[in-house]
Amino acid sequence: MEHPKFIITSGGFLRLGMVTLHRDLLMAHEQCLGGGFYEFDYARNVLVLSGKSFDYGPPRWSRIDQLLVPEPYRGVPILYRDHWGEELNITNSFTIKYY
Numbered sequence: 001m002e003h004p005k006f007i008i009t010s011g012g013f014l015r016l017g018m019v020t021l022h023r024d025l026l027m028a029h030e031q032c033l034g035g036g037f038y039e040f041d042y043a044r045n046v047l048v049l050s051g052k053s054f055d056y057g058p059p060r061w062s063r064i065d066q067l068l069v070p071e072p073y074r075g076v077p078i079l080y081r082d083h084w085g086e087e088l089n090i091t092n093s094f095t096i097k098y099y
Contacts (some may be wrong), residue, residue: 001020002018002019002020003011003018003019003020003037004016004017004018004037004038004039005017005018005022005025005035005036005037005038005053006025006035006036006037006038006049007017007022007025007032007033007034007035007053007056008025008032008033008034008035008059008060008061008064008067009026009027009030009031009032009033010030010031010032010033010063010087011030011068012064012065012066012067012068013068013099014067014068014069014070014078015070016038016070017094021055022053022054022055023055023056023072024047031087032053032055032056032059032062033056033059033060033064034052034053034056034058034059034060035052035053035055035056035059036050036051036052036053036058036059036080037047037049037050037051038050044077045076045077046076046077046078047073047076047077047079048078048080048081049078049079049080049081049090050080050081050082051081051083052083056080058083059080061080061088061090061094064094064099065094065095066094066095066097067090067094067095067096067097068097068098068099069096069097069098069099070098070099071098071099073098074098077089077091078090078091078096079091081086
């Protein structure tokens with residue numbers, strides 16, 4: 001069954017998609033630095049990332065300096081919510097580039 005999942009690649013790419021497994025979001029020769037699930041909070045106009053990948057664990061944000069985000073999300077604030085409910089404002093924590 002497919003679910004809205006995301007990963008962070010070793011190259012700093014944020015990749016999102018409706019997939020069965022997180023590894024389905026990886027391209028050849030890429031490494032995954034963790035992932036989780038995503039949803040769009042329409043009331044706050046925010047992309048919310050949360051949880052962890054069962055395959056790769058939670059995102060290892062400390063391993064990236066710049067986050068490469070898909071162009072359709074330009075200008076959309078991004079938050080990551082861990083399993084304790086703590087939120088990390090991704091937009092303010094990283095240099096964001098769009099692809």
